[in-house]
Amino acid sequence: MNSRHAWCSFHAADARFGIEVAHVQEIVREAAVTPVPLGPPALAGLMNLRGRIVPTLDLRALLGLPPTDPTTASVHVILRDGDELVSLLVDRIADVHRADDDVLEPLPATVGAPHTAIVRGVRHANDDMLLVLDLDAVLRHAFPQTNPR
Amino acid sequence: MSHAHGTPAAARRRTYPPVLAEDDRALVVTHAVLSFEDRGVRYVVPQAHLEEVVRPNAQPLHERIEHLQGHDLFRLRGEMLPVTSLAHRMHGEPVAANPTVEPRLLILRTEQGRFGLVVDAILDHEELAIEPLPRRLQGLPLAFGAAVRADGRIAIALEVTALAQGLARRDAHLTATGAPPHVAEAPQVGMMLVRIRPGRLAAIPVDEVAHIARFASRALERRGDLELARDAHGVLPVFTLAQVTAPDDDWRPEDPDRAHPVLVHVHEGRRIGYRVEAVEDIVRVPRDGHGDGVLVGGAIHERRSLATLAPRLLREAA
Numbered sequence: 001m002n003s004r005h006a007w008c009s010f011h012a013a014d015a016r017f018g019i020e021v022a023h024v025q026e027i028v029r030e031a032a033v034t035p036v037p038l039g040p041p042a043l044a045g046l047m048n049l050r051g052r053i054v055p056t057l058d059l060r061a062l063l064g065l066p067p068t069d070p071t072t073a074s075v076h077v078i079l080r081d082g083d084e085l086v087s088l089l090v091d092r093i094a095d096v097h098r099a100d101d102d103v104l105e106p107l108p109a110t111v112g113a114p115h116t117a118i119v120r121g122v123r124h125a126n127d128d129m130l131l132v133l134d135l136d137a138v139l140r141h142a143f144p145q146t147n148p149r
Numbered sequence: 150m151s152h153a154h155g156t157p158a159a160a161r162r163r164t165y166p167p168v169l170a171e172d173d174r175a176l177v178v179t180h181a182v183l184s185f186e187d188r189g190v191r192y193v194v195p196q197a198h199l200e201e202v203v204r205p206n207a208q209p210l211h212e213r214i215e216h217l218q219g220h221d222l223f224r225l226r227g228e229m230l231p232v233t234s235l236a237h238r239m240h241g242e243p244v245a246a247n248p249t250v251e252p253r254l255l256i257l258r259t260e261q262g263r264f265g266l267v268v269d270a271i272l273d274h275e276e277l278a279i280e281p282l283p284r285r286l287q288g289l290p291l292a293f294g295a296a297v298r299a300d301g302r303i304a305i306a307l308e309v310t311a312l313a314q315g316l317a318r319r320d321a322h323l324t325a326t327g328a329p330p331h332v333a334e335a336p337q338v339g340m341m342l343v344r345i346r347p348g349r350l351a352a353i354p355v356d357e358v359a360h361i362a363r364f365a366s367r368a369l370e371r372r373g374d375l376e377l378a379r380d381a382h383g384v385l386p387v388f389t390l391a392q393v394t395a396p397d398d399d400w401r402p403e404d405p406d407r408a409h410p411v412l413v414h415v416h417e418g419r420r421i422g423y424r425v426e427a428v429e430d431i432v433r434v435p436r437d438g439h440g441d442g443v444l445v446g447g448a449i450h451e452r453r454s455l456a457t458l459a460p461r462l463l464r465e466a467a
Contacts, residue, residue: 034303035190036282037239037291046283046295046303053295053303055283084283143285 003098007123009130010077010090012059017090018097018123018130019077025085027093028076042142044068044089047076054078056087057142064114079135086139097125104132117141180279181360182296183255183431184272184304187235188247191304192268193277193296194257198309200339201432202271203254210252210267211245220316223254223265230256231316232265238291238312256433259313266312274341274361274410274428279306340443342430342450343412346391346400350450352443355431357455359415362422363408366401375466378411378422386466387411387422393458394451402426416459421466423455 007018008027033045033056044058044067056076061067068074068089076087104121111119118141120134182193183202203225205213214232215222221244223232232254236242245252250269257266277296281287294306339355362380369376369387378385390412391400402409402424411422434443442449 032302034295034305036286036289036295036305037235037307038289039286039292043286046305048297048301048303051297053280053283053297055286081285084285086283086285139285 003100005099005102007097007130007132008077009094009097010075011092011094012090013063013065016094016128016130017059017119017133019079019088019133019135021096023079023135025078025080028078028087030073031076031087033070033089040143044070047087049078049085049087052085054085054087056089057138058089060089060091062114062118062138062142081135081139088138097123097130099123107131114141179276181274182277182279182306183274184277184298185253185255185268186270186272187268191272191298191302192235193279193304193306194255194266194309195306196274196431198257198259199431200256200258200263202430203256203265204430205251205254209245210254211243214245225256225265230263230265232267233312233316234267235291257309257313259310261310261313264313264316271430274431276360276362277304337433340432340434340452341412341428342432342443343390343410343425344427344429345394345425345453346398347426349391350429351390351394351453352432352434352450353412353453353455357414358412359420360413361428362411362413364411364422364424365408366405368408382420385411385413385420385422386462387424388458388462390423390425390453393423393462394453400426412455414455414459416456416463419463421455421459421462423458 006021008021008024009016009018011017028049031047031049033047035045036043039045042057042061044056044061047054047056058067068091074089074091075093077090077093079086079088104123107116107119107122115131118133118138119131120137121132123130123132181196183196183199184191184193213223215224221232222229232244234242234244236246237244245267247269252267252269253271255266255268257264277298279294279296281294282289282292290311291308292305293308296304296306298304340352341355341358342350342352345351362378364378364387369378376387378387389401391398409424409426410428411424414421414423432443441452443452
């Protein structure tokens with residue numbers, strides 16, 4: 001199957017999200033996360049990825065929900081952030097959504113912040129809705145104080 | 150936009166050696182640190198800031214903390230020191246409020262003075278490569294870096310100067326409000342408290358310890374009576390401190406696979422290692438007090454000098 005576009009999809013807080021596979025380096029399960037004192041609210045902490053220290057964002061916290069329970073199984077989606085990496089903590093990983101087009105529909109009007117701040121648009125697959133994340137917006141939202149370079 | 154990282158203010162905060170050349174992310178330097186645990190999270194502070202570790206004796210630490218004008222204070226040998234904890238700084242929780250542990254109090258020094266940090270447990274004195282925080286997190290107030298420990302867990306390197314901010318200044322107003330003025334300090338020296346074998350504690354000047362290595366007996370080479378370790382700097386003769394300070398003492402580590410601390414001392418450019426059972430604490434004591442001993446927490450420990458022992462042992466090693 002040679003679809004031109006693909007999104008890695010995953011679940012968090014009963015919704016299905018996706019992000020372009022080009023942003024995704026790898027998926028990691030069950031990595032310990034060390035909290036950072038006085039870090040931004042969406043920062044779960046730091047994880048050790050084969051000796052590399054990677055900041056970990058909690059998608060639930062990004063959505064304004066109570067943070068992921070550290071004792072429950074969760075999955076790290078490792079994303080490329082320039083020459084660095086950022087991990088996105090999600091409830092569970094789903095399939096790769098493929099399509100020949102990358103057309104996104106706007107978010108339903110009933111959806112408010114913070115979804116509107118970090119979701120680029122929506123794709124429909126069968127009966128399911130895929131909320132496509134905007135990585136730059138996610139990083140701006142999570143790290144409002146930092147230099148994006 | 151960032152205004153914390155890379156500013157002159159951020160650069161000024163760092164008072165210890167060059168962990169972070171601000172714009173050189175490739176630079177990673179190993180640092181002598183004290184690692185500790187608090188609420189299940191591991192942290193390190195540079196040894197350069199550490200004066201001593203206070204253990205609560207009969208009276209729990211939280212009962213020894215006094216409150217004055219909204220500040221928490223601890224009376225240490227007649228001096229009132231401001232104290233804080235990470236849970237207090239992060240969540241406003243009372244200092245030393247965790248009932249599940251017997252906390253320790255780190256006495257830390259900054260240019261602004263000394264203060265106490267209450268922690269759940271001391272882990273180790275060790276050498277760790279501290280990396281700058283990832284770019285997105287640089288400029289956070291309390292952390293300046295992180296290290297991956299040997300067990301794969303990450304420890305957060307704390308910005309000691311920032312921890313001290315907002316604490317009571319002893320000389321600012323405490324003496325003016327009726328609190329006892331601090332005792333004029335006699336010249337003090339940092340001492341490393343080591344268990345040189347089970348049942349024998351000794352105090353060794355911190356200045357005499359270049360760094361602490363760890364070797365298992367099985368990793369040492371034997372040449373006659375001599376034991377040698379090899380590390381990145383070459384060959385290191387290793388002596389057992391219990392034996393060289395008491396010739397009749399034949400203590401050796403029982404488990405040849407268990408790593409023991411080796412205090413590395415440098416004498417006239419030559420290295421010598423002193424194996425001990427464990428490193429317990431760093432304390433500050435009067436430079437010339439208590440004769441041959443050092444009084445810590447009511448007990449007197451023998452005072453030892455690695456420098457005095459070195460010439461004879463180096464002759465043996467040669």
